[in-house]
Amino acid sequence: MLSFALIILASLFFSGLIVRTKSICAGRKGPGIFQPLKDVRRLFKKGTVYSTSTTFVFRIAPLIYAASVLMACACIPFGGKPGLIHFEGDFVFFAYVLSLGKFFCIIAALDATSSFEGMGASREALYSMLAEPAFFLIMGSISLISGHTSFVDIFANLNSYGDAFHIGATIVMAVILLIIAMVESSRLPIDDPKTHLELTMIHEVMILDNSGFDLGLILSTGYMKFAMYGALIANLFLAGPLAMSIGIFFLVQAVCAIAIGITESFMARFRMNHNPEFIFSVAAAALVLVFSIMQFS
């Protein structure tokens, strides 16, 4: 329960912090940290317009997407305290409940029968498919280290602050998880959330037809997804009494957001055909990690 509440809390400022970091790096004043929230509030008040070519799939997809991410958030523990949902092998559930949400996003995009959205859907499907092995390799390596297969046991028995090897491995895991979060949340260098050019978009182009409440739901779910990955990373570092843990949690979330903001300020996005190579190389790094853990621990 605690982690679920904290994730919701963190999702309130995560996106705003990225935008703020980017605007400071660009020498702009930029919007306030809660601007994304205000946008969502405005969207929630608006009516929704549906294209006549869409079916019920298009209407239920945003809800299923939001529900899937909420369910995934509920799986995340807080250190040794279990999340709302926990059982042996729950990280597999976590991964595939997220995929379910994404699947509905993709078929909703196809449902809109626009040439742009089909294009975005195929890209999104490809990249999340490629990112999946990286996630499982990371989870595999954490369960190897801890000797457990559910989120809560894994994180309760993870000795991140042990010897140099453990610290190193934890940092590598955190970085890889952060990159997976960037891929899954359609950030640079894979996707450019700021662009207005439909032909280059991945995630944004899939939701071109969504409006009003549905769009607000999709956007706020996106923020939640970010905070969820942030929470997963934070779990690697949680230690000490509760107050300190909560402090570490928010610190890690903020560091992740600022790291993403800085990355986005000082580099260009990849050419589309370099994206698979990049995601594969992340999976490869995860694989190296698994092998070295098998070897040394």
Place this chain on the structure above:
Amino acid sequence: MKILTLYNNGRSVAFGDIPQTTDYQEFAQYVHEAMANDTYHCVSYFGYPNADALQLIMCLANDTNGTIEVSSFALKEKSCPSLKIRAIDRFEREIAENFGIEFEGHQWPKPVRTAPDDYPFYRADDEELHEVGVGPIHAGVIEPGHFRFTCEGETILNLEIMLGYQHRGVEKLMLEKPLLSQKAMLAESVAGDSAVSHGIAFATNYEALCDYQIDERAAVERMIACELERIAIHTGDLSAICGDVAYQLGNAVYGRLRTPIINFMQKWCGNRLGKTMVRPFEAPYDLTPELIADLHTTLNAYEKDFTQMSNKIKRCPSVLSRLERTGTVTREQAVEIGAIGMASRASGLLRDIRSTHPYLKYEGQVKPVVKKHGDVYSRTQVRIEEVYESLALIRKLVDNLPVAQVSHTDEPQLQANRFALSLVEGWRGEICHCAITDNSGKLALYKIKDPSFHNWDALELAVRNNEISDFPICNKSFNLSYCGHDL
């Protein structure tokens, strides 16, 4: 084949001096011979209804000796064979559209400026291929135009561009509007980002028809305005190129750098885009010593930041990997389609009116920037280096401003039966204005050609075999004008 040789010197000739042939074979042979290699390029080819025939006037520029050769063919029927030269195709399409002439054997007989609902798009029916139609309304603040891609997965096999949504009838309005100020304003509105260049082309043309020469100071001030426009638009384009590859730093820094330049234009003439800057017979806004001091300060501050940012781009691998080998137009392709201006120079083809056909006081002042590869990065580099070239030129010019002569009091009048052609190198490339006056000394024809007219073809070629997600960056690297094409 008789031809009339002109120079780009702001002088008009008697319209009757343009040789006219009735032998199409002879005409076609002359054009084919001239266009056989890259010495000549077609600056304009248009129809003028004269007596009982349609006079097709061909203006070819020789890039080696600075001449412009004018010849014509009197067409009495409603059809004639196409010249089948890629660089002239679009001119023939335009004549066909305006006068209902059928060009037999034309390879691409489609409308240029009407954008009909049943436009005959090139189609490839195959299960493996898909079509993506973009526009005419686009996201962002750009003009309307329809792009039809034929793709195999993410790869573009073919792009066809349908324009004409911006057709306002500028050439017709030019004849109808009675006041000189209205005509000048129209010329500036051909393409809003080339207001100064089109303004100069119009003014030069009009003065030529009136047999009037402006004084040296006014000429130099026009050059300064034109170079400022070049700096401002190139900087804005660099910002947009960075924006399209999501390189925020470049986007922000170049975006900011454009502002002081256009703000200076505002201080000088009251408009940030340089509208009203150029008017025939006069220099409406004097470049005062205070303005010159301001200009020096502005340019010095600009150059410092511009250099820093440009060096950063050259060393940023993520940016380079997006720009290099993207959207390549080879030199052969550039010659074939008759590419001009900045786009041609990025492909290794030296076409710069400022150096090949100097006008105003450009003689010997500019060393054109030429790059070899023809990709997006080459076009970026051409922009960066041309900014330096323009900075140096402006500084040189303002430090040696000639003294103003006393100007005429009464407005000169258009002379009867004259023909004038003026070429101006705007930031995008060569702008061509042609005008003919009738017996009573009124404008009988005004023909405008923006460089976009040729260079849209270059974009179609550039994106082939590129990824569709790279189309925006290719497009931005040319930054062609829709309204300049549609008129």
